Amino acid sequence: xTPELKGxxxxxxIKMVIVxxxxxxxVALLTLMERKxxxxxxxxxxxxxxxxxxxxxxxxxxxxxxxxxxTFPAQANRWLFTVAPALSFIPALxxxxxxxxxxxxxxxxxxxLGPLGRFVHHGAMPMVVADLPVGFLFVxxxxxxxxxGIALAGWSSNSKYALLGGLRASAQMISYEVAMGMSLIPxxxxxxxxxxxxxxxxxxxxxxxxxxxFLSFFIFTIAGFAETNRLPFDxxxxxxxxxxxxHTEYSAMKxxxxxxxxxxxxxxxxxxxxxxxxxxxxxxxxxxxxxxxLLPTLAxxxxxFLKVLFWVFVVMWIRWTLPRFRYDQLMALGWKVLMPIALAxxxxxxxxxxxxxxxxxxxxxxxxxLALFGLNVGLGILVFGLLDSGVFIRGSGYRQQGRLxxxxxxxxxxxxxx
Amino acid sequence: MAIGVxxxxxPEKQVSYVRATLKGMVLxxxxxxxxxxxxxxxxxxxxxxxxxxxTYSLSPRWRGTHRMLTDEQGRSKCVAxxxxxxxxxxxxxxxxxxxxxxxxxxxxxxEIDEFRCIFCGYCQEVCPEEAIHxxxxxxxxxxxxxxxxxxxxxxxxxxHAVSTLWDPADPKGE
Numbered sequence: 001x002t003p004e005l006k007g008x009x010x011x012x013x014i015k016m017v018i019v020x021x022x023x024x025x026x027v028a029l030l031t032l033m034e035r036k037x038x039x040x041x042x043x044x045x046x047x048x049x050x051x052x053x054x055x056x057x058x059x060x061x062x063x064x065x066x067x068x069x070x071t072f073p074a075q076a077n078r079w080l081f082t083v084a085p086a087l088s089f090i091p092a093l094x095x096x097x098x099x100x101x102x103x104x105x106x107x108x109x110x111x112x113l114g115p116l117g118r119f120v121h122h123g124a125m126p127m128v129v130a131d132l133p134v135g136f137l138f139v140x141x142x143x144x145x146x147x148x149g150i151a152l153a154g155w156s157s158n159s160k161y162a163l164l165g166g167l168r169a170s171a172q173m174i175s176y177e178v179a180m181g182m183s184l185i186p187x188x189x190x191x192x193x194x195x196x197x198x199x200x201x202x203x204x205x206x207x208x209x210x211x212x213x214f215l216s217f218f219i220f221t222i223a224g225f226a227e228t229n230r231l232p233f234d235x236x237x238x239x240x241x242x243x244x245x246x247h248t249e250y251s252a253m254k255x256x257x258x259x260x261x262x263x264x265x266x267x268x269x270x271x272x273x274x275x276x277x278x279x280x281x282x283x284x285x286x287x288x289x290x291x292x293x294l295l296p297t298l299a300x301x302x303x304x305f306l307k308v309l310f311w312v313f314v315v316m317w318i319r320w321t322l323p324r325f326r327y328d329q330l331m332a333l334g335w336k337v338l339m340p341i342a343l344a345x346x347x348x349x350x351x352x353x354x355x356x357x358x359x360x361x362x363x364x365x366x367x368x369x370l371a372l373f374g375l376n377v378g379l380g381i382l383v384f385g386l387l388d389s390g391v392f393i394r395g396s397g398y399r400q401q402g403r404l405x406x407x408x409x410x411x412x413x414x415x416x417x418x
Numbered sequence: 419m420a421i422g423v424x425x426x427x428x429p430e431k432q433v434s435y436v437r438a439t440l441k442g443m444v445l446x447x448x449x450x451x452x453x454x455x456x457x458x459x460x461x462x463x464x465x466x467x468x469x470x471x472x473t474y475s476l477s478p479r480w481r482g483t484h485r486m487l488t489d490e491q492g493r494s495k496c497v498a499x500x501x502x503x504x505x506x507x508x509x510x511x512x513x514x515x516x517x518x519x520x521x522x523x524x525x526x527x528x529e530i531d532e533f534r535c536i537f538c539g540y541c542q543e544v545c546p547e548e549a550i551h552x553x554x555x556x557x558x559x560x561x562x563x564x565x566x567x568x569x570x571x572x573x574x575x576x577x578h579a580v581s582t583l584w585d586p587a588d589p590k591g592e
Contacts (some may be wrong), residue, residue, distance in 0.1 A: 037450075040445075040449070040450040041446045041450055041452070042449065043449055044455070044456050045454050045458070317446060318443070320440065320446055321442045321446045323444075384436055386439060388436040410464055
């Protein structure tokens, strides 16, 4: 091994440890945050007994879950039943490795460490575990793997509720992946790259993509909610119908793992929203964050953290506001609303980007983004107007009226024939 | 007669899901900023005068574990008339009457099994001497089941406030 490779590996291991720790601790604290937010929204206090303001509650939960008995349903497929929690947990953690969480930090060292030899690193170290050139394609690919864990958990439990939950999860996640993938194509059109680092750099040069690509953001957010099985899309769990869906039969730490996976997925989706549409670690209105050095790195890390935290809060806020979809409404929203909008939006953005860049000749990033932003305001008003007027999603009275009409026609026919 | 089924009038057109969603989110956010209503139990109790949550006091009808009142000499007011074991629907009062040399009746044994008691408060209502009362006490944990049979000494040594069984200002519950 060359000293440069060793230096790179050393830094990678350090970054891995840091990211893994932050994600695991963060996920633990998110369970507390969820309970606190839900309590506040219901005029309650939430957990406040363990530690100061309940801060040790996640630790208490963890200890409890480790000490609980592991149960196996009698007819369960034991091997798959054990593997399923890990299968949903691993992809969720893998994803945290590809999202840049701060400005690159210049690291220079050159030292020799006994028998391990010489370690060398010069230049900026990107603050991401793996700066993959395939970027969000990797995220979409790996996040799809999470469905295996859920579907297998449901199937191997040999329980009706769990199986139904698993089936719902797989149908839902596959449906919404389509809309999710489609909604990211305009991002690719704008930035010309799928790499997160490039996308962040492009947004720093121009405007945050939430402005020129507002509808993409809208569709991606909804599909992201559905991908993480959060309310209003938590049909795989659906307490009122399926007990808790796919993890009905799980206990102790295996049950916990599903929760860790869910929250890790939430963090990933929120980090994706932040990186793709809200400038990632970018601090707006200043170039200081790219000047390099320890202070900008820490500041951008904090800004990224706050942005992600905000989106996590929005996820919880929506969870404690909206009721669950009915299953056919869920499928109708995914296939009949989000996917057509996403496809039409790709077409519109293709033309719009071509017109702005080639016909009008606006090549500098900010005016081009502003022009597209103007277009998006119009499109947004159009789409939200249509959604709002009940053209895409009809009121339940509309279906009822249809049923009544059908019944009236039947009685009329019966009267004629009889 | 046919059962009336209430049919909701559902909207057919012009349903605003976007606006309804946003409205709901504003509502939940407002609730986050409101005052919390939970009573922090071990620190605040509904029997406290100063728990700061005015509406959460015990109801005047609250009936907790019993208390035997005593006269100035420290003897129980009970005259062992036998009305309370008679009226007790749960049959949880054990009374063995005795009589002293002056002919005054007093209880030799007076025990209430708080496990059997259904806290109806009839004993208090029926007592002619206003001796036995149901109280405002509600924290009753013990290490053994036997400790829940309260004898005369224990009943007399209770100090908690007794139940009025009704609001004195409104005795008929109007």
